Amino acid sequence: MKKQLTETSKFLSYVLRHNPGEIGLTLSSEGWADLSELILAARKAGHDLDVELIRAVIDGSEKKRFAISEDGRLIRALQGHSTDAVDIRHQPKTPPEFLYHGTATRFLGSILAEGLLPGQRHHTHLAGDIPTAFAVGQRYGKPVVLKVEALRMHQDGFVFFQAENGVWLTEKVPASYFSPMPQA
Known part of the structure; x- marks a missing residue:
């Protein structure tokens, strides 16, 4: 199961951060993807995903790389994007000293x-x-x-x-x- 979680996390990172088009997925400018569309597109590309597996990846990760919207319909990577389609509008914040x-x-x-x-x-x-x-x-x-x-x-x-x-x-x-x- 751990191997499946790791592989799924890597797949989600790749698709939600770098290349959603690889599986025919479109992200919003804030990086959100429709969860059901992600699952369908992943299956067509040979990756067997379901909501339970995705939630297990999110809940089991110390790094907290992904988030699901409050209504449970959308998913996104929280940072690390390289695709120009995503421009998450973070609010400026004063950092600590170091x-x-x-x-x-x-x-x-x-x-x-x-x-x-x-x-x-x-x-x-x-x-x-x-x-x-x-x-x-x-x-x-x-x-x-x-x-x-x-x-x-x-x-x-x-x-x-x-x-x-x-x-x-x-x-x-x-x-x-x-x-x-x-x-x-």
């Missing part, structure tokens, strides 16, 4: 040279705590956590948002606003 970004040490050279960039996504993602950032970094190799001076950035005119799942978002983080944390 936020954190987890990455792999192999990326550190280019990050120190260029800063943190969103890549294909709409925003750069930051965590509110070190353990979360560390866990993200571990997904990509030997982890390193960058300590970001978020409040100073905000005071200098950078805009921050916080997604429904607690992930902090900003356009980019110039290298002058962060430093690698010592590894324990």
